[in-house]
Amino acid sequence: MRTRTLVVTGLLVLGLGWTAGRAVGPASRPAADAKAVADQAFEGFRQGLATGNWDAWFATLSDDFTFWFPTGKYAGQHQGKAQAIEFYKYVSTAFPGGIRITEVLRRSGGASTFVYEFRDEGTLRGEPYKNRVAVSFDVCGDRICGYREYFGSDGKTN
Amino acid sequence: MRTRTLVVTGLLVLGLGWTAGRAVGPASRPAADAKAVADQAFEGFRQGLATGNWDAWFATLSDDFTFWFPTGKYAGQHQGKAQAIEFYKYVSTAFPGGIRITEVLRRSGGASTFVYEFRDEGTLRGEPYKNRVAVSFDVCGDRICGYREYFGSDGKTN
DSSP states (O other): OHHHHHHHHHHHHHHHHHHHHSOOOTTOOOHHHHHHHHHHHHHHHHHHHHHSOOHHHHHHEEEEEEEEEOSGGGOEEEEOHHHHHHHHHHHHHHOTTOEEEEEEEEEEESSSEEEEEEEEEEEETTEEEEEEEEEEEEEETTEEEEEEEEESSSSBOO | OHHHHHHHHHHHHHHHHHHHTSOOOTTOOOHHHHHHHHHHHHHHHHHHHHHSOOHHHHHHEEEEEEEEEOSGGGOEEEEOHHHHHHHHHHHHHHOTTOEEEEEEEEEEESSSEEEEEEEEEEEETTEEEEEEEEEEEEEETTEEEEEEEEESSSSBOO
């Protein structure tokens, strides 16, 4: 019990310390909560990719959400939840059968940024598609306020 | 001073707890050390990109180092330090003037995996090159044992 108390104390102090060191939004929370927010958001994201129903993901996004995407119509930096909603719906039109995350390779992060590396596959406009992807979430309070996506292949191998 | 002591204690306890929870190689160390190993390795990596002198980076790699690269001759998964040495030297032949990391966007990680997101630029076989990149390092003891690279653009924007 003594060890457990120390761990919890450590987490709280670390969380407050790290949060104080950088702006992470109006409702900053300790790191332990940020990880839970990110993990829950990732499940909503996974569901959106697989089914085209992005409601759970959209519910986690802050109004000033920014995102970066590597290629195509939405390549580059974008700002605002409204544009994000357009973007993720657009992804599902390109993959009408959904994109299945077949393996989560790593979950990493510790303060306010969390990175998920995974393999995925689907059918992109009629062609078989496989990729490795890293998505990086910034957590602000109980929302995701930043998203950056990176590709690990040309869409043919994972 | 009291707060500082608590933070340090927290880091040590957290490190031991997290390391105990998963295998990170033969010489497991607390997370605080793993972060230092990763950050030092990243500086060697940055130096290698910029100058073509990869010695500091190579010194951090374990003999069973594995790496994943997204495209080209070395696309996919590879194993072994010897092949890694060939690969990074090959990168420098493609960028004889070096690749400069112009901004580190995020450093994240907390247990044995650390991700660096950055903007870079250089000249690739005579053509201007800009990208966003995420590199993910796995730390085993005092070495880097895994590396996965992901691209945030098609090499034309960052």
